[in-house]
Amino acid sequence: xxxxxxxxxxxxxxxxxxxxxxxxAEKLAKLGIHNVQDLLFHVPLRxxxxxxxxxIGGLRPNVDVVIEGEIMLADVVFGKRRSLAVRLQxxxxxxxxxxxxxxxxxxxxxxxxxxxRCYGEVRRGRAGLELYHPEYxxxxxxxxxxxxxxxxxxxxxxxxxxxARWRQLMSQVVTxxxxxxxxxxxxxxxxxxxxxxxxxxxxxxxxxxxxxGANLQELENHQHPAQKRLIMEELLAHNLSLLKxxxxxxxxxxxxxxxxxxxxxxxLASLPFTPTNAQQRVVNEIQQDLSKGFPMLRLVQxxxxxxxxxVAALAALSALEQGFQVALMAPTEILAEQHLKNFQTWxxxxxxxxxxxxxxxxxxxRQTTMxxxxxxxxxxxxxxxxxxxxxxxxxxxxxxxIDEQHRFxxxxxxxxxxxxxxxxxxxxxxxxxxxxxxxxxxAYADLxxxxxxxxxxxxxxxxxxxxxxxxxxxxxERIRHACVEGRQAYWVCTLIEESExxxxxxxxxxxxxxQTALPELNIALIHGRLKPKEKADIxxxxxxxxxxxxxxxxxxxxxxxxxxxxxxxxxxxxxxxLAQLHQLRGRVGRGSAASHCLLMYQxxxxxxxxxxIQAMRDxxxxxxxxxxxxxxxGPGEVLGTKxxxxxxxxxxxxxxxxxxxxxxxxxAQLTQTHAPHIVELLIARWLGENIRYGQV
Numbered sequence: 001x002x003x004x005x006x007x008x009x010x011x012x013x014x015x016x017x018x019x020x021x022x023x024x025a026e027k028l029a030k031l032g033i034h035n036v037q038d039l040l041f042h043v044p045l046r047x048x049x050x051x052x053x054x055x056i057g058g059l060r061p062n063v064d065v066v067i068e069g070e071i072m073l074a075d076v077v078f079g080k081r082r083s084l085a086v087r088l089q090x091x092x093x094x095x096x097x098x099x100x101x102x103x104x105x106x107x108x109x110x111x112x113x114x115x116x117r118c119y120g121e122v123r124r125g126r127a128g129l130e131l132y133h134p135e136y137x138x139x140x141x142x143x144x145x146x147x148x149x150x151x152x153x154x155x156x157x158x159x160x161x162x163x164a165r166w167r168q169l170m171s172q173v174v175t176x177x178x179x180x181x182x183x184x185x186x187x188x189x190x191x192x193x194x195x196x197x198x199x200x201x202x203x204x205x206x207x208x209x210x211x212x213g214a215n216l217q218e219l220e221n222h223q224h225p226a227q228k229r230l231i232m233e234e235l236l237a238h239n240l241s242l243l244k245x246x247x248x249x250x251x252x253x254x255x256x257x258x259x260x261x262x263x264x265x266x267x268l269a270s271l272p273f274t275p276t277n278a279q280q281r282v283v284n285e286i287q288q289d290l291s292k293g294f295p296m297l298r299l300v301q302x303x304x305x306x307x308x309x310x311v312a313a314l315a316a317l318s319a320l321e322q323g324f325q326v327a328l329m330a331p332t333e334i335l336a337e338q339h340l341k342n343f344q345t346w347x348x349x350x351x352x353x354x355x356x357x358x359x360x361x362x363x364x365x366r367q368t369t370m371x372x373x374x375x376x377x378x379x380x381x382x383x384x385x386x387x388x389x390x391x392x393x394x395x396x397x398x399x400x401x402i403d404e405q406h407r408f409x410x411x412x413x414x415x416x417x418x419x420x421x422x423x424x425x426x427x428x429x430x431x432x433x434x435x436x437x438x439x440x441x442x443a444y445a446d447l448x449x450x451x452x453x454x455x456x457x458x459x460x461x462x463x464x465x466x467x468x469x470x471x472x473x474x475x476x477e478r479i480r481h482a483c484v485e486g487r488q489a490y491w492v493c494t495l496i497e498e499s500e501x502x503x504x505x506x507x508x509x510x511x512x513x514x515q516t517a518l519p520e521l522n523i524a525l526i527h528g529r530l531k532p533k534e535k536a537d538i539x540x541x542x543x544x545x546x547x548x549x550x551x552x553x554x555x556x557x558x559x560x561x562x563x564x565x566x567x568x569x570x571x572x573x574x575x576x577x578l579a580q581l582h583q584l585r586g587r588v589g590r591g592s593a594a595s596h597c598l599l600m601y602q603x604x605x606x607x608x609x610x611x612x613i614q615a616m617r618d619x620x621x622x623x624x625x626x627x628x629x630x631x632x633x634g635p636g637e638v639l640g641t642k643x644x645x646x647x648x649x650x651x652x653x654x655x656x657x658x659x660x661x662x663x664x665x666x667x668a669q670l671t672q673t674h675a676p677h678i679v680e681l682l683i684a685r686w687l688g689e690n691i692r693y694g695q696v
C-alpha cells in the first residue's frame with residue numbers, strides 16, 4: 001500500500017490495492033478500469049438502504065428490507081421445483097426464505113435456532129410473504145452485527161465480480177481519499193459556482209458512501225448535486241473529444257473545389273423541376289465548405305422524400321468538374337442500385353463515367369471495376385461497404401458521400417479519409433432519419449449540420465390510420481379496390497418465418513394468404529434472405545407496375561421510390577421503432593395521388609406501442625417524430641449505441657441531461673480558450689482507451 005500513497009491517486013495501477021492480482025485486474029480491465037482513478041469514477045448504478053432492521057410483522061410486499069430473526073425450521077420442499085424453505089421469526093411475525101439453488105453445506109448451516117440477518121425483496125409466495133435467495137449472514141449473539149452506516153451501493157459489474165467484492169475494493173479507494181489523498185479537480189471552481197455543485201472529492205465520497213438519511217429517490221433519479229457534478233464533467237469530456245477530433249481533421253488538406261458551373265448548369269437544365277429553396281440553401285452551405293482547403297464534414301438531414309439525392313448530385317458535380325473522383329456509399333445493395341440508376345440517368349448524358357462496386361461484383365467484373373477506379377477512368381463510383389475494403393484504391397478521391405450514416409460505424413466513415421491520395425476527401429453524410437437537436441449537438445458535434453426542411457411540390461401528405469387486426473378482411477378489400485383503380489400497394493410484415501414467441505404474421509404465410517384472397521392481383525414477396533439479383537428483379541417488376549402488391553419485410557425501409565404506390569399496410573407496427581415506421585411510411589405519397597398508411601396492430605397494445613401509433617397519426621414531421629422517439633426509446637437505441645462511440649457514458653445520459661448541453665458547449669469553448677492544459681486530462685479520465693473513434 002505504501003507505493004500507492006506515494007503516487008498521485010489517479011494513476012496508481014489497480015494491482016497496488018489489497019487482494020487485486022493479475023487475474024482480477026484483467027476482469028476490471030474489461031470494464032475499462034486500469035488504475036485507481038478509474039475505480040473512483042466507476043460510480044454506483046443504484047443504492048439499497050440497509051441502514052435499519054425492519055420488524056417481520058411490519059413487512060410489505062415489493063420492498064427491499066433488512067430483517068433479523070431466529071430459524072424455526074429448514075426443510076427441502078418438493079413442488080414443481082425443489083427448494084430449500086427456511087422459516088424465520090423475530091417475535092413480531094414469521095417469514096419464509098426460499099432458495100432454489102442451494103448446496104448441502106448451506107442446508108446444514110441453516111439449522112434451527114441459528115440467528116441470521118437477511119437482505120432481499122419481500123414478495124408474495126406460496127407460504128405468504130417470502131424472500132427469494134436473500135443475502136444473509138449469521139449473527140453471533142455475543143457481538144451482534146452493527147447495521148450499515150451508509151446506503152449500500154450497487155455497482156455496474158461483469159462476470160466474476162460480486163457486489164461484495166466491489167464494496168471491499170471501493171472501501172480501500174474511499175479510505176485513501178478520506179486520508180486526504182489528492183484527486184485532480186480539473187474543472188475551475190468559477191464554472192461550478194452558479195450551479196452550487198460540490199468539489200470533486202466531496203462528490204466522489206458522497207456517491208460511494210451516501211450517509212444514513214440520504215435521499216434515495218433523488219439519487220435514483222440522478223438529481224443529487226454530487227451526481228450532477230460528475231455528469232457535467234463527463235459531458236464536457238465528450239464534447240471536448242469531439243472538438244479535438246474535428247480540429248485534427250481540419251489540419252488535413254483537402255481539394256479546393258470552387259463553385260464552377262458548366263456541369264451544374266447543364267444538369268439543372270435537364271431536370272423537369274426546379275430545386276426547392278431548402279435544397280438550394282443546403283447546396284450553398286456545401287459549396288462554401290468545398291471551397292475551403294480542409295475537409296468538409298457535413299451532415300445533411302432531410303425527411304423522407306425531401307430530395308437529398310439531388311443535393312448530393314450537385315455536390316458531386318463540383319468535385320467532378322475539377323477532375324476529382326466521387327464515391328457514394330449506401331448501406332444496402334437495393335439502395336446502392338437505386339442510387340446507381342438515378343445517377344446514370346443524370347450523369348451519363350453529361351459524359352461522366354460510372355462504376356458500381358458491391359459484394360456481389362466478383363471475379364473478372366470486380367477486377368475490371370477496380371482497375372477503372374484506380375486509374376481514374378471511373379469518375380463516379382457507387383457501392384456498398386465494399387468501397388471501404390483495403391484493396392479498393394482511388395486515383396484522386398475528392399468527395400465521399402455516405403447515405404444513411406446511422407447504418408455505418410463511425411470507423412468506416414473515417415476510414416474513407418485514407419482513400420485520398422495526399423489530400424483528404426471531403427465528406428457529405430446524408431440521413432433520412434432526422435436526429436433530434438439534443439443528439440445532433442452531442443453525438444455529431446464533429447459535423448456541421450444542414451437540414452432540408454421542405455418537401456418538393458407535388459408530394460402529398462400521407463393519411464395515417466390505425467386499425468385492429470380484427471379488421472383484416474376490410475383492409476384486404478381496400479387493397480383490391482386500390483389496385484383495380486390502377487394504383488399499387490405495399491404490405492409490410494415484421495418477420496420472415498413463423499415464430500411462436502412473436503405473434504407477428506410471417507411474410508411468407510401472409511403472401512400466400514393474400515394471393516388466395518386476391519387471385520386477380522399480381523403479388524410478389526421480398527425479404528432480406530433473397531439474393532441481391534432476386535431482390536433487384538422483384539423491385540424492378542414492382543416499379544414498372546407489373547406487380548400490383550408487394551409483400552415485404554422492413555428491407556424496403558430506405559430509398560425505394562415507386563410514385564404509383566399509394567397504399568401501405570404495416571402489420572404489427574408496435575414491434576418497430578418510430579423512426580423505422582416513419583421511414584416505411586415514406587415509401588408512399590411519392591406521387592400526386594392521395595396516399596394512405598394503415599397501421600394494423602395486435603391488441604392489447606403496450607404503453608410504448610400506443611405512444612408510437614399515436615405519434616404516427618398525429619404528425620408526418622420527421623423531426624417531431626424523432627423527438628418523440630427519443631423520449632420513448634432513449635439515445636442509445638435511437639442512434640445505435642455500438643456505432644456512435646458516444647453512448648457508453650458512465651453516469652451522464654443524453655436524454656435525461658439534454659438541458660445541460662447548451663451550458664456544456666459554452667464550458668467547452670471556455671476550457672479550450674482559458675484552460676487548454678486540462679483538455680487532455682479530462683478526455684483521458686472519462687474516455688480512457690475509448691477516446692472517440694481512436695482518431696482512426
